[in-house]
Amino acid sequence: MQFDRFQVIPETREFVFDGVSVPLGGRAFDLVQVLVEAQGRLVAKDEIMRRVWNGVFVEENSLQVAVSALRKSLGSQSWQIKTVSRRGYQLVANTRPSPLGGANNLPLPTSDLIGRTAALDKASSIMRTHRLVTLTGAGGIGKTRLGLEIARRLLPEFTDGAWLIDLGAITNSSLVPRETAKALKLEMPDGMVTPVYIATLLAPKNALILFDNCEHVIDVVAGLIEAVTQTAPNAAILTTSREPIGVRGEVLYRLSGLSVPEPGSLDLSTAKPFLYSAIELFITRVREIDDAFPLNEKTLIEIAAICRRLDGLPLAIELAAARAVTLGIEELATRLNDQFKPVMGGFRTALPRHQTLQATFDWSFSLLSEAEQGALCCLSIFVGPVSLTAAVSVLAANGVSAAVECISGLIAKSLVVAENRHGKMFYRLLETTRSFSLSKLRETGNFDLVARRQAEICRDLLTSGDPDRQGGTKRTQLSQADVSVANIERALEWSFGSTGDAVIGIELTIAAAPLMMHLSMANECRKYVDRALAIAATKQNVELRHELELYAALGLALVSIHAPAAEVRKTYTNALALAEQTSDVSHQLRALWGLCNAAFNEADFHTSLSIAEKYCVFAAASGDRSALASGHLLLGASLHLNGRSAEAREQLEKIIGGPATLDDEPSSARFLFNRRAVAFSLLSAALWQSGFPDQARRSAHASVEEAMSKNHALSLCISLSNAACPTALFRGDLTEAEHFLDMLDSYSAKHELAYYKIWAQSFKGVLLFRRGDLDTGLKLMRRGLAEARPGDARFATLRAQFAEALGRAGDFAAAFSVVDPVITVALQFGRLSSLPMFMRVKGELILLENKESAPAEAERWFRQALDCAHKQQSRGSELQAAISLASLAQAQGDPTEALDLLTQVRARFTEGFETADLVAAARILQTRC
Incomplete structure (x- = not known):
């Protein structure tokens, strides 16, 4: 067998x-x-x-x-x-998968794993039989490295991959769920990133999850892990922590030091010294620095003593190896013995495992010069990697040259790690090094002084370059940002804290807002702006321009997260009042843009048109051609939504015919998106309404291409939802519609754009409905549209399709409850461009309901739709209404007048004869021959 x-x-x-x-x-x-x-x-x-x-x-x-x-x-x-x-x-069959062949985000190893083969085998074996394993031990013992090796080894055994959640850089425990969801690539809307929801999404997954550096956020991690273990039976969890997580079912694997020889037991006549992993690690690291480092009987004995004295701790050994190159083994051993004697008192017994790294750091710290000690403490204020500019700035009290010299010395001593990222050097402290050094900084009493410097550095670096259209660093520079968002948030927390400086906090909030918005951190931006505004309201020395900047930033964040229109309107009304008070034309334009958006979101298109016209007047007076282009966009959108497609096209074509580099120029009108891409998308809708379906398709494609060429996710989602998906649906090309839907679904999830994720889910329901799956389609539409704002015009087409689907399912009360409010609002606030569509859909619903008066009442709605579309010069909607009217007339046996009308409407088209509506019209007209 x-x-x-x-x-x-x-x-x-x-x-x-x-x-x-x-x-x-x-x-x-x-x-x-x-x-x-x-x-x-x-x-x-x-x-x-x-x-x-x-x-x-x-x-x-x-x-x-x-x-x-x-x-x-x-x-x-x-x-x-x-x-x-x-x-x-x-x-498992003979062909073994590549070690990193499955889905994962595990970093590649940068060196061989030394001395951990037995631990790797044992811990991996435990992981195969238990769902929650914690690697625990002293700081610097090598928990992270072993955890990564276990994940790499077990990766082939998990069909949904192995995933690292690095918690080391997190300073706020409330961010743990968000970072977990992001690392696991889980798709969830804002406001729902909770342990329970994460666990629910993991329920069907067969995945290995490695939570690394848990100790500083252990309570939140424990709750998250407990939710996952209770809900996701096929998910396995590996954690690294200096203490147990404390969750039921947890199995601890305590990691001890590397093997060291007992005193006097080292056999130098053979290669046995290398059988001790601590010695092997020491020699390996020394030879990496100096491949000519001398090894003889005496040095091997000293190395064995050093490794024994360091209790086999990998990090301590690596630190010692780095010093051995400059001090020599004999001097290193002498200093180590002198320094550790007071705290050890003997071998192992007087050195509790949780104090081992502290002792190692105390020793290592004492070997530094006074300047290097101060530099290490100051650098500990930063979280993660920072540029040389930022690192030098926090040390520059004694001069730039001295700062650079200190950093170079710390790199040589392996206390600072230098990394090359995209051709630019960054510098960071290992997490354990940073933790130790930060405690030393607090002991000096200089913490607030250095924290102030960090906040000032973040503020100054963010405001030093030329702003782009959003007021932030250009995209090519963002990948090489001098400080990370984590450092900015840390600086903000200090600034707004009890020992901080609120004025610096306000200035930093203003400077950081554009960057946060660019990185889709609208909720975080809003949080800090709210705090800054609350403080500004209680202080008398806050400048009006700062208060104005804060309201402008808040408005942008609110628009991005699609906050209630009333909140957006209130914020921008305050901004406009301050801008007028300070005669700031730039911010008047930004405030008008925000107020126009609020009117859009309330479906108050008369008001939006009035504001857009005012915006154009201000933009023309400012002489800023980029601001004027923004005015053309606002005016084009408002005209289109008021059913004036021909006039809208004129405004939008001014943007498209302008310079292709428009959105690369500084502007006083700051936008969240690429305006050419959005102009193409609006033009596509206007062209469709004007009876040019082929041109509408080309414009929709151009919108998508423009957004993709700029690698701007929000612009792409706008292009897909406003133009590409609806145009393909109107044309009857469900294959192309599905292609664009897949793009929207992917990008909205990847970039956590919840609003467009809702739109994608609703549109998927429409596609299923159009393909005959009424039940599933209705379920998706109902779920998606339940999260959409009732008056949001961007969901108009989807709501019309939803109403029709409800009618097909026989739920007429629900169908009319969708259609009737839209018609009422459109008649009250403006000639909504989609009003003819809803009038026609209402007629179709009346026919489906099949009451005695249905034919006459349906005909009345079809004729109203025709009349409205004709007044708007909306040939697309006019054709659809004419088709519905002709179909009804044929069923009634008196089609002549309706067919004549359909013939006239169809004759106005010069293209798009293969599209669904024109094909349907041709089929109906063939019956009269």
């Missing part, structure tokens, strides 16, 4: 692997026989226990013991026995 590399000979109870007989105990042999018979299929635990123990009841740990014995016999090939969590076991 054979499977792949496994062979079982029942007669002699012999197990052969790769042609070699492997001795096995009785239960282990019975186990492998069952697995070989399954030929690679999964065998349930209950079946294995029934067959191996012949029906005798045993505990599950008996099976685990048998599996462990079998794996031990296979040695390095133990991976071929796969554990399927909570289900059973199976043999």
